Amino acid sequence: MLDQDFIYTLLLTGKLALITTSILIIIGIPVAYWLSYSRFKLKFIAETLISMPMVLPPTVMGYYLLVAFSPENAFGDFLQKYCDVRLAFSFQGIVIASIIANLPFMIQPLQNGFSALNDDLRQASYTMGKSKIVTLFKVLIPNIKKSVITGIALTFAHCIGEFGIVIMVGGNIPKETRIA
Template identity: 70%
Template sequence: MMDADFMATLALTGKLALLTTVILLLISLPVAYWLAYTRCRIKVALEALVCMPMVLPPTVMGYYLLLAFNPQKGFGGFLERFFDVRLAFTFEGILLASVIAGLPFMIQPLQNGLQGLPVSYREAAYTLGKSKTRTFFSVLLPNIKPSVITGIALTFAHAIGEFGIVLMVGGNIPGETRIASIAIYDEVQTLNYKQADKYSLILFLLSFVLLVIIYSINRGPNRYFINNRHS
């Protein structure tokens, strides 16, 4: 039988990953569209900022986010003073941190999917009198379904396995910020390998299933993201 703490930790992990994925999907659709088709001079700098979480050590990003979330000053102080919202060592804080850390895993597949579509798709839609918004949702988005599914799967998997940023921003508070990856570290520290095995097996199986889904869908040109990420 699985104990209540074990189930609560898995539930919190799933909640964090699900909310992170939904929020990032909503944010990334317009951002990816803009990055795919804009010719603005600052595009390169913005693309670099989006990709920073992939190359920056998680503890470094977690440290800076913790400073930003400090309720005594800066952004964290502003939220505490005017909205009575505290981000440091709370679920809301690790959710925001997870969203920031997951940006490239959602935006890059969407952006590359849009850039891979023939220009004639948009031109034909505009010729028929469709607006940019209508063209995006009725023409472009249906044609990048593999990219959308890839982004969702990668974002969800990354959120489940996040460790450094969550630990720095949220600590290890049961029922509040203690997700499965942190629980594994905690159990190993106390030599409770049986419990660590259970957490690890579940995360391993979830990650494997998500990768199978990605590779099953992206047998064609959309495999760019997985291949480039490991090159």
């Protein structure tokens, strides 16, 4: 017979991965689109910041997020005083930390998919009077379906396997932040 705490831990892990992946789909598509088609001169800074979680050790990132989320710090104190939110050692905190840690795993496949598309598709849609939003959802996303699936799979799998950042930010509180 499986232990109830173990089952709850597995369910919490799945919940974290589903929430993180869902939020990153919503964030990732517009950010990847912007990174692919923008001519902003300092775009490389955004790309560098997005890629940072891939090269930083998770425990280091987790430590700095824990420091930022702590009520002893200005950001954590502001959140607690004015928003009545405490991110350190909470499920909301590990969701935010997980979103930050998994950002490159969603955005990079999407950005590569957008960049690989022939720009004639986008231009033809605009020529036919379609807006950027319609072009994005009706023309571009269907043509990068494999990149979307790859981003979802990578994000979900990395979120399930990520331990360092979650243990640093969330601790190991049973039925609240203990994940598998």
